[in-house]
Amino acid sequence: MRRRSHWGWGHEDAVLSAEQARAAAPGIAEHLRMAVADVEEPVALADVRLPAPRVAPPPGLAAICSSDAHARASHAWGRSYSDVVRGFHGRFDFPPDVVARPRDERDVEAVLTWAAGAGVAVVPYGGGTSVAGGVQCEIPARLNGAVSLDLGALDRxxxxxxxxxxxxxxxxxxxxxxxxxxxxxxxxxxxxxxxxxxxxxxxxxxxxxxxxxxxxxxxxxxxxxxxxxxxxxxxxxxxxxxxxxxxxxxxxxxxxxxxxxxxxxxxxxxxxxRPRARSSAGVRFTEFDRGAEALRAIAQSGLRP
Ligand SMILES: Cc1cc2nc3c(=O)[nH]c(=O)nc-3n(C[C@H](O)[C@H](O)[C@H](O)COP(=O)(O)OP(=O)(O)OC[C@H]3O[C@@H](n4cnc5c(N)ncnc54)[C@H](O)[C@@H]3O)c2cc1C
Structure with missing residues (x-):
């Protein structure tokens, strides 16, 4: 099964290799008008140091839970720019202790029941694309640990x-x-x-x-x-x-x-x-404001492009 990158957008097998990044660097540097000394590589998962999990799920939940490094690191941050930069540098401040992947509502209920009794926080996790810190497991000291509840299998x-x-x-x-x-x-x-x-x-x-x-x-x-x-x-x-x-x-x-x-x-x-026909056209404007005015006029005209 394809795995998501533990630090960035997308799947592990779609991350640019160091050679590809080096080949792309001059064009990107020119486009963004910035100097690039060399291409930095992300910290590999094997070199990431995570604190030991503070809690373990009960045996009845073991089949849907994981505390391995990939599960914990990939659920530690959302995907804002700062999340990606921290993950790239191997920094994971609030990794969940456990990642639970419920197969149905009964599993969700079982995780909530265990967590409520064990003083463990549950943080729902959808696609993990939050840009507002919504999925990170930063919890108050009075709690014993945190579970990232990944709803990905409930996809029907x-x-x-x-x-x-x-x-x-x-x-x-x-x-x-x-x-x-x-x-x-x-x-x-x-x-x-x-x-x-x-x-x-x-x-x-x-x-x-x-x-x-x-x-x-x-x-x-x-x-x-x-x-x-x-x-x-x-x-x-x-x-x-x-x-x-x-x-x-x-x-x-x-x-x-x-x-x-x-x-x-x-x-x-x-x-x-679903639409039965599809048509598109590109229009070039000389000034940004004129393009924005045209878009507003179309949106306010009652047309539904
Ligand atoms: C490249 C990029 C592009 C983006 N584009 C847009 C955009 O066009 N429009 C936009 O609005 N946002 C955008 N976002 C922000 C983000 O994608 C949205 O906020 C999105 O709705 C989050 O969905 P998610 O499934 O990834 O949720 P997550 O990131 O997994 O979670 C977000 C929050 O919702 C909670 N949550 C998730 N699932 C559940 C659930 N089942 N029950 C209860 N709580 C839940 C989480 O606990 C967390 O607080 C973008 C982000 C990125 C990185």
Missing amino acids: VLEVDAVSRAARIQAGAAGPVLEEQLAAQGLTMRFYPQSFEFSTLGGWIATRAGGHFATVETHVDDLVESVRALTPSGAWESRRLPGSGAGVSPDRMLLGSEGILGVITEAWVKVRP
């Missing part, structure tokens, strides 16, 4: 309501696998953040992500119909209604919650038929 489209154009999807589904399953039914969620390759439905909801590669409904808030989450004190689920004006919107509790209120396990989201 569970149900499609073709009449109302909605789908019930597991929270760990990353952009490509989610769209691939919807495409098999001629549908799309049409939500394209720049981190689409690795970020997940649960992460989009927990961070109130925006899909900047589309127009009109570009905020995940616009697409969520209901959310289901597990918390240490039980399941939480909002009702899927065509519309509601009753009181405070319950979905807002989870939208933007950054994992602090519960583990989102699935959600109903709006979907639409």
